[in-house]
């Protein structure tokens with residue numbers, strides 16, 4: 181493509197398209213620097229790289245204000261070119277050929293094990309022969325052999341006596357001594373130092389590990405590019421705050437905790453549209469159950485909570501969740517905090533002069549959605565994550581300072 185000169189900067193060429201509500205501009209790299217020195221925040225994420233946009237409708241569309249799951253999917257699709265696919269295939273081929281090699285090792289390992297077992301058996305057999313004075317036992321057969329074909333009745337009786345004497349000696353005291361000797365010998369052989377690797381089948385373990393890794397990559401691959409699964413999710417949630425990954429996670433928690441299928445997230449409140457304040461909040465949520473709330477703070481932290489409990493403006497009290505399905509989440513940290521059994525009476529708190537409040541103030545917003553605090557870990561479990569500063573963990577600062585809030589009624593069947 182022919183390079184377009186920047187009319188503001190001689191010698192510079194247009195790199196990006198900058199889209200704003202009321203105008204669209206072509207900008208060069210120096211334009212960006214100018215904007216920065218004027219302390220206008222340049223969000224490179226939002227600039228549309230001209231060359232890439234002309235090449236790829238996926239890339240171009242992903243730069244517009246479309247819903248997050250669609251955007252994330254188009255970004256993936258844009259990066260999914262022949263080269264990237266070849267690389268993925270190559271990684272799989274490497275893994276598979278590693279497994280082929282390890283299979284040969286496993287085969288060798290089993291052969292070695294078989295030899296070891298036979299060796300051990302021989303060792304044990306030697307000991308058994310000593311204990312039983314096996315030669316003595318075999319003597320009757322030798323005796324008969326020496327007699328040739330002329331075996332007489334007396335010979336048989338004679339040998340029966342010898343054998344009986346032998347067996348009496350061997351099994352005296354109800355086999356007590358024999359037993360003890362056998363146990364001692366087996367125990368001694370068991371203690372003999374061996375190659376410690378032998379017992380643990382290291383090659384087989386390695387095969388298991390490599391197969392697990394192949395399995396994981398395959399599952400990841402399927403999920404990443406499976407449009408069918410993606411479309412289901414995108415139809416259920418059309419908001420902007422939750423990532424595609426987060427939605428899948430939230431849906432699977434909801435479905436397993438409530439033992440029902442999620443059919444839709446119906447948006448009932450959007451902060452920037454309906455007003456980020458207690459009055460607007462309560463007018464939309466009043467009397468509703470099964471609400472999923474997603475918040476974004478001024479630090480860009482994304483977090484939220486779900487509760488099946490009913491939100492009632494005037495109860496001025498905690499609401500109990502007997503289903504134990506309430507939880508808080510942090511998308512930023514990729515963490516889930518479930519309601520503690522001992523605190524199930526404090527799933528949410530409803531008060532007309534508060535904003536959304538979960539737990540004994542695990543999340544607490546003032547009516548302005550700016551003031552408030554977080555005592556994460558009080559009613560919701562977070563010990564598993566060893567969080568250093570719980571009061572800033574969700575918000576990114578000590579107060580919520582919410583810039584956006586999406587609230588959905590979760591439709592189940």
Ligand SMILES: [Zn+2]
Nearest residue numbers: 186189208211
């Ligand atoms: Zn310029």
